[in-house]
Structure formats: structure tokens, C-alpha cells
Amino acid sequence: MIGDWIAESRVRVDQMRLLVLKTAWLMKTAGNKGAHTGIKAIKIATLRSVHWILDTAIQTRGAAGLSQDFPLACARVRSLRLADGPCAVQRKALALAGLRTRTAATWRSAAAEPSQPLTIAAPHHRGQEPLVTNKNAKTNPPSSPNDDVDVLIIGAGISGIGAAVHLRSLRPGTTFAMLESRDSIGGTWSLFQYPGVRSDSDMPTFGYGFRPWTRSKTIAEGHLILDYLRQTVDEHGLTDHIRFGHRVLAAEFSSSKGRWTVTARTSGSGQEARFTARFLFLGTGMYDHEAGFTPEFTGVGDFAGTVIHPQHWPRDLDYAGKHVVVIGSGATAITLIPSMAHTAGHVTMLQRSPSYVLSLPAEDAIARTLSKVLNHQRAHRIVRRKNIAFTRGVFKASRRAPKLMRRLLISQVRRQLPRHYDVDTHFTPRYNPWDQRLCVVPDGDLFKAISSGRASVVTDRIDRFTKTGILLTSGQELAADIIVTATGLTMSPFGNVRLSVDGRGVEYADTTAYKAMMLSGVPNLAFALGYTNLSWTLKVDLVCEHFCRLLDHMDAHGYHTVAPILDDPAMERVPYMDLSSNYVERGIKAFPRAGTRGPWTAEMAYEKDVERLRQGPVEDSALRFAVAGVPTATSRPGRTR
Structure with missing residues (x-):
């Protein structure tokens, strides 16, 4: 051998x-x-x-x-x-x-x-300890509760899986493990089970750059996305690296050891397990998987029917022939209504105010043609660039000429609804395009459901729930057998993992994001939060590439630790996201802040991140590198101004 x-x-x-x-x-x-x-x-x-x-x-x-x-x-x-x-x-x-x-x-x-x-x-170099050591000839992937790895990835959703594949491909000698609180991979795509759950981004860009999306549907259902993630895990041999049923509670970094100690609670037994790692990678997303957001509605207890939130959809819910009211006007509501309208007696979307809705083809004719003429890899690159250019173009146009884009978006809606439909009331938002995310509907399925009479839209405010439905402030009452509260999600910074450095707690809101992937004053930590105005995974790919380059740089120079340090207390700090969506305004205060210049900005601009993360250097005056036992910096994690 x-x-x-x-x-x-x-x-x-x-x-x-x-x-x-x-x-x-x-x-x-x-x-x-x-x-x-x-x-x-x-x-x-x-x-x-x-x-x-x-x-x-x-x-x-x-x-x-x-x-x-x-x-x-x-x-x-x-x-x-x-x-x-x-x-x-x-x-x-x-x-x-x-x-x-x-x-x-x-x-x-x-x-x-x-x-x-x-x-x-x-x-x-410089007295560095080996990154991977095993004196007991233990050759299988880490499996005991006390495993020590180079990189510990929190979350086995689309971000965590992307990080693992990049490590396996670009740093094959690096050991890693993934901690997942649930019993399956996929994050959002295995959690949400409501009818019609799908991506609101095109799959050629929502899929990974290293693995082309080969299905014909550009706007894909959740089960197809989950299959894609499972195949990615299988192809890259990641299953043995995943620890299911491990909810991370806390992580403490020791500067003297140059390592994180992570505490997780195992499902079932409730026992605590500990892991140690040189680096921590947070791929937890930004939503609370335990509970969505539901406002306090008066009289909910009086309603004789069923009230559910899409995040906790019952598998055995039978809505055939029933009257359903969906409260909300965001992506979830707009996805639910055409899907349920095929079976339900009638579905009503009850909204307080409308959102912008953009109809796109469910299948991309250009992508289909290129896939026949070229191989999948070459076609994927071309279609990916095309879709990025289109989405970025729509966003930039919305910022530069909001009135023009407003007219274009609303006129597209008018063309897909009956002639005398009240578009001004039900599909004309009060805000400018892209102040909140655009809602995408494949092949105009929402408009088809409304035009057929199987679905309708009511724009009003809720006074109270009644025994048979919902009473509105206008005096109208909506009869319902089932009420779905598609009223939003709850944002959660990094799974609410408690961080500390050398015994001092870290408040996420007091930190500033460096290159939108690290936290000021926190050593050996990276995170992946995707774009809000483009496909999430485009940012994940860039962050993971830069993360691997950072590890290469540290290996080549013998460094143990690295931490971004904000030395400009006069720099203004702003919210990490600038959307005006309700769920963002409710939860963004708990997240790290962004700066207004240099590597501290968190612009949702793919082309700028390509320049910064893919083409730009790793070395930066804001980064402090050190060897174990030597403090990374004198400033403590926390408020930087």
C-alpha cells in the first residue's frame, strides 16, 4: 500500500x-x-x-x-x-x-x-503548536464530547455547510466539526414545512459557487433546496463531521491557550458537552428557530378555529375546502396564498399595508438553453453572472430612481390582474422599492390565484378576533376556519450563543463588524451573514474563501490568534442592516454594529465584497496577530465608542 x-x-x-x-x-x-x-x-x-x-x-x-x-x-x-x-x-x-x-x-x-x-x-514558526495532533492514533472524525479541532462550525445550514466544504477543499489538513442543534441539516429549509415554502432568490446564485444548480426551476421549493444541501454534504463527506442535537450555549476564548472552549447541551439527555477549537465559525443565520413573531391580538382565545404560525406548521393540518385568512404581506404570506388556494375553499390575505411584488419566470429559458449547449459548470458561471447583474441592477435603479422603479413595479402588477382591480389600495406600498425586500412570485402565481377568485386581498387593520373570524377596524368581519399569522420572524444574533474573552462577556451590540465577517475585539472568530438585497449564499462563499486565506496567512507566519481592533472611537457606528422591514427594526439592535469607513462598513454590495474579500489582501492595519500566551490586543471586546 x-x-x-x-x-x-x-x-x-x-x-x-x-x-x-x-x-x-x-x-x-x-x-x-x-x-x-x-x-x-x-x-x-x-x-x-x-x-x-x-x-x-x-x-x-x-x-x-x-x-x-x-x-x-x-x-x-x-x-x-x-x-x-x-x-x-x-x-x-x-x-x-x-x-x-x-x-x-x-x-x-x-x-x-x-x-x-x-x-x-x-x-x-515562532513556537506555534501543531494545528492537528493525535498522539493516540485516533483516525476517525471527532465524535466524543471533548473533541479538539482547528475550526468549530456552529450550524449545519447553508452557511455552515458552505464553510465546511471550503475548509475541506482549500485546507484539507484542517480538522473541523459542526454542531447542529436540530436532528437534521438544512437550517431554514428543514425547519419550515408550510405549503409552498421556496426561495425568494434565484437558485443559480442562491446555490454555492462550487456546486452548480442543475435543476430547471430557478425559483425552487424548499424540498429541492434541502435535497441540494444533502447531496452537497454527501459528495464532500461531511456527515461524520456533524454533531446533531448539540445546542451551543456558550463559548469562551482563552488568550493564553489561543483556543475556544464551547459548551453545548445535547438533546434528549440534556447533558452538557464541551468542545475546544482554535477558531469558531458562526453559521447560525439570523433568525430564532424556536419561535416566530406574533403580535398580541385581542380575543385570540375567543376564536373557535385553528391559529398557527408558519414556522410551526402542523404536518397533519387539513385545510381542504376551508376558509383561510393569512395575516401578513411579506414573502411567507405571498408564498402561502397561491399554494393553499389550490385546495382551500378560499384564501384571504389580510394586510395592514402592501409590499412590492415582482413576478419572475419559474424557469430561466436562457439557463435552460445554455445548459444544453454548454456543460453545467460553464453554463452555471454565465447564468450566475447574468442573475447577479440583473438583481444588482434592479437594486441600484431603485436607489437612484425610486419613482421610476415604483411605477415599473406597480405597472407590472396591473398587467397581471383584472382590469378594474384596486391595485392602488392592495399593491401600492407607502415606501420606496428596496427599503424592504422585494417579494418574488414565480410565474405570477399569486396574481393567478387572485384572478381566478380562489384568493383575495384585504387591506385593513385588525380590531379583534371573534368566534368565527376577524373583526376589522372598518367594521368588516372576515369569516375563517383557519388563521395563519404570517407576521414575521424573530431575529436572533448568532443563535444567542454567549461569548466571552478571558472571562469578560461580549455583548454583540457593543462590537463592530470587521469586513462583515469578524467582530471587533473578539479573537479567532468569523461569522457568515448573507445579503439582504441579493442571494444569501453569495456572501457566504466570499466569507469562507477569505476565512481560508486568513488561516493560510496565519499558518505561513506562525500566528495563533487574530482579532480586529477598532482604533477610531470617533467613527460613527450604524445598524448592520438598513432595511425598514418590521422584523429588522425589531431585532437589529441586538446585532453587531457596522462602521462608516474602511473595513468596518457592511455594505450589501457583492462587487465591493469581491474586491475586499476575494481580491483584497489579508493583512490589514486593523488586524492584530499574535502567538499563544501573548495578548492579541489591549482593548477589550465591547463598546468601541
């Missing part, structure tokens, strides 16, 4: 040497610009080889016997960038190629001494 491994390693290293020679020739004949293709090929090949060598090592001998030079070369190769000059490119690629002889000798030595302790060491 070791002989086969050495032989395969030689083949892969020789292939990389050929790529180096090819790149050197391109640099000589076409300049640096012409060498970009060769540089990309080297990086792809080296990352694949690093992944293969580590995986094979772990499967064969639990990664025993690898020399300390190997992870150092891995870190150098992972830092390869298109911006590198000719010398840097050849030096970094040859760093891995030069390991052929040393690695082969190490494996022969390991074969002769099978009792050697297991160690995979990180670069030993």
Missing part, C-alpha cells in the same frame, strides 16, 4: 513539474498576463494533490509519518495567487514538487516503525 502511495505521489509531483515548466515558458513568451492559465492549472493540481495525499495518508495509516515539511509546503501552495510574480509562482509550486524524495523516505521509515506516534504538524 505504501509503495502504491509513493508511486502515485511521484506521478502527481511530476505532473506539477511539467506545469511549472509550462508556466515558465508562458511567462517568457507571453508575459505574466499570458501565464494566468498556467498559474490556475498549478493551483488546481496542487490543491487536488494535497487533498489526495492527506486523505490517502489518513485512510492508510492515520496520517502517520508525514514530515513537518509537508504541511509547510501545503500552506505555501494554498497561498498561490494570480497576483504572484513569476518567481513566486515557480517557488511555491516547486515547494510541493520538491517533497517527492523526502516524503517517500518518510513513508519507508514509517513502514519500518509502525508504532510511531501520529502527528501532522503545522509550520513551526
Whole structure:
């Protein structure tokens, strides 16, 4: 087995040497610009080889016997960038190629001494401890309550899964575990079970950049999104890394140890489990999964029918032939109404004020055509760029010419409803487009349900619930068998995990977000909060890429800890999100604040984040790097102005 491994390693290293020679020739004949293709090929090949060598090592001998030079070369190769000059490119690629002889000798030595302790060491700069160590030959993924890993990911939804795949692909030697409070992956997409639950973003951009969305539907139902996430987990071998039924309660960072200690409560037994990690990645989303928001309605107890919130939809609810009133005008209500109208006797959307509604095709004809002509990967890249450009264009136009966009959006609604329908009352909002999120309806399904008479809209205020329905302030009473309170969600900052640094508690609202992915004064922590005006996952991909680059930088220089420090107390701090939606106004005060300049801004602009997170450098004057035992900074986490 070791002989086969050495032989395969030689083949892969020789292939990389050929790529180096090819790149050197391109640099000589076409300049640096012409060498970009060769540089990309080297990086792809080296990352694949690093992944293969580590995986094979772990499967064969639990990664025993690898020399300390190997992870150092891995870190150098992972830092390869298109911006590198000719010398840097050849030096970094040859760093891995030069390991052929040393690695082969190490494996022969390991074969002769099978009792050697297991160690995979990180670069030993400035006294750094190995990132991955296991003196007891424990080769399976972490499973005990006291596991120690490099990165502990909180949440196994779309953000947590994205972080895990990026770590596995870009940093194959990094150990990680995922803690999920529920008994399944998917987050929102496994929690919400109401009829018609679907994305309100197009799937080519809502899906991951590394895994194309190949289904025909652009606006997809929740079960299709959940299938996509399950397939992603299976394809990347993440299942064994997930600890289901672990609700994280608290996390404390020790500067002297350079590690987090995380306390979680296990479901069922209620016992506490502890994990330690070098880095904490918060992929919890921004909503409370325990309870949605329902206002206090007078007379709820008098109603003889059923009152439910979409977040806790009963699986056995029978609404066939019944009169249903859905309270709300947001994305959930607009999704529920056409879905229930097929079966219910009648569905009424009761709203206090209307929202902007945009009808888009459920299937993208351009994407379908490109997928037939090109392969999925190439088609995915083109469609993704197209959709990003369209969504960003609509948002920018709404900001620059709100009156024009208002007319365009409302005129689109008029064209899809009966001629004399009261659009001014029911579909003309009081605010400008994109002051709140646009509600997307695939193929105008909401308007079709209204036009057919199976659904209707009432714009009024609730006076009280009655035995048979809802009495409105206008005096009208809506009869109902079932009332659905689609009145919003409850925002929850990072799953309400209690953070502390060296015994001092961290109040999220007192911190300032750095590059919209780290917290001021909090070491070794990253988080992923997606866009509010674009697909959530576009931001997650960028954050995860930058996070891996940050880890590469720390490995290459031997740093243990890093923390963003805000040294400008005069800088104005603003809410992290600037939407005027009710759920945002209710909950945003508990979240970190954003700054107004430099890396402290939290602009919901994909093109700016590409420049900042994908193309920009890791080094920054606001970041404080340190080794274990040395305080990262003198300022404490908390209020920065």
C-alpha cells in the first residue's frame, strides 16, 4: 500500500513539474498576463494533490509519518495567487514538487516503525503548536464530547455547510466539526414545512459557487433546496463531521491557550458537552428557530378555529375546502396564498399595508438553453453572472430612481390582474422599492390565484378576533376556519450563543463588524451573514474563501490568534442592516454594529465584497496577530465608542 502511495505521489509531483515548466515558458513568451492559465492549472493540481495525499495518508495509516515539511509546503501552495510574480509562482509550486524524495523516505521509515506516534504538524514558526495532533492514533472524525479541532462550525445550514466544504477543499489538513442543534441539516429549509415554502432568490446564485444548480426551476421549493444541501454534504463527506442535537450555549476564548472552549447541551439527555477549537465559525443565520413573531391580538382565545404560525406548521393540518385568512404581506404570506388556494375553499390575505411584488419566470429559458449547449459548470458561471447583474441592477435603479422603479413595479402588477382591480389600495406600498425586500412570485402565481377568485386581498387593520373570524377596524368581519399569522420572524444574533474573552462577556451590540465577517475585539472568530438585497449564499462563499486565506496567512507566519481592533472611537457606528422591514427594526439592535469607513462598513454590495474579500489582501492595519500566551490586543471586546 505504501509503495502504491509513493508511486502515485511521484506521478502527481511530476505532473506539477511539467506545469511549472509550462508556466515558465508562458511567462517568457507571453508575459505574466499570458501565464494566468498556467498559474490556475498549478493551483488546481496542487490543491487536488494535497487533498489526495492527506486523505490517502489518513485512510492508510492515520496520517502517520508525514514530515513537518509537508504541511509547510501545503500552506505555501494554498497561498498561490494570480497576483504572484513569476518567481513566486515557480517557488511555491516547486515547494510541493520538491517533497517527492523526502516524503517517500518518510513513508519507508514509517513502514519500518509502525508504532510511531501520529502527528501532522503545522509550520513551526515562532513556537506555534501543531494545528492537528493525535498522539493516540485516533483516525476517525471527532465524535466524543471533548473533541479538539482547528475550526468549530456552529450550524449545519447553508452557511455552515458552505464553510465546511471550503475548509475541506482549500485546507484539507484542517480538522473541523459542526454542531447542529436540530436532528437534521438544512437550517431554514428543514425547519419550515408550510405549503409552498421556496426561495425568494434565484437558485443559480442562491446555490454555492462550487456546486452548480442543475435543476430547471430557478425559483425552487424548499424540498429541492434541502435535497441540494444533502447531496452537497454527501459528495464532500461531511456527515461524520456533524454533531446533531448539540445546542451551543456558550463559548469562551482563552488568550493564553489561543483556543475556544464551547459548551453545548445535547438533546434528549440534556447533558452538557464541551468542545475546544482554535477558531469558531458562526453559521447560525439570523433568525430564532424556536419561535416566530406574533403580535398580541385581542380575543385570540375567543376564536373557535385553528391559529398557527408558519414556522410551526402542523404536518397533519387539513385545510381542504376551508376558509383561510393569512395575516401578513411579506414573502411567507405571498408564498402561502397561491399554494393553499389550490385546495382551500378560499384564501384571504389580510394586510395592514402592501409590499412590492415582482413576478419572475419559474424557469430561466436562457439557463435552460445554455445548459444544453454548454456543460453545467460553464453554463452555471454565465447564468450566475447574468442573475447577479440583473438583481444588482434592479437594486441600484431603485436607489437612484425610486419613482421610476415604483411605477415599473406597480405597472407590472396591473398587467397581471383584472382590469378594474384596486391595485392602488392592495399593491401600492407607502415606501420606496428596496427599503424592504422585494417579494418574488414565480410565474405570477399569486396574481393567478387572485384572478381566478380562489384568493383575495384585504387591506385593513385588525380590531379583534371573534368566534368565527376577524373583526376589522372598518367594521368588516372576515369569516375563517383557519388563521395563519404570517407576521414575521424573530431575529436572533448568532443563535444567542454567549461569548466571552478571558472571562469578560461580549455583548454583540457593543462590537463592530470587521469586513462583515469578524467582530471587533473578539479573537479567532468569523461569522457568515448573507445579503439582504441579493442571494444569501453569495456572501457566504466570499466569507469562507477569505476565512481560508486568513488561516493560510496565519499558518505561513506562525500566528495563533487574530482579532480586529477598532482604533477610531470617533467613527460613527450604524445598524448592520438598513432595511425598514418590521422584523429588522425589531431585532437589529441586538446585532453587531457596522462602521462608516474602511473595513468596518457592511455594505450589501457583492462587487465591493469581491474586491475586499476575494481580491483584497489579508493583512490589514486593523488586524492584530499574535502567538499563544501573548495578548492579541489591549482593548477589550465591547463598546468601541
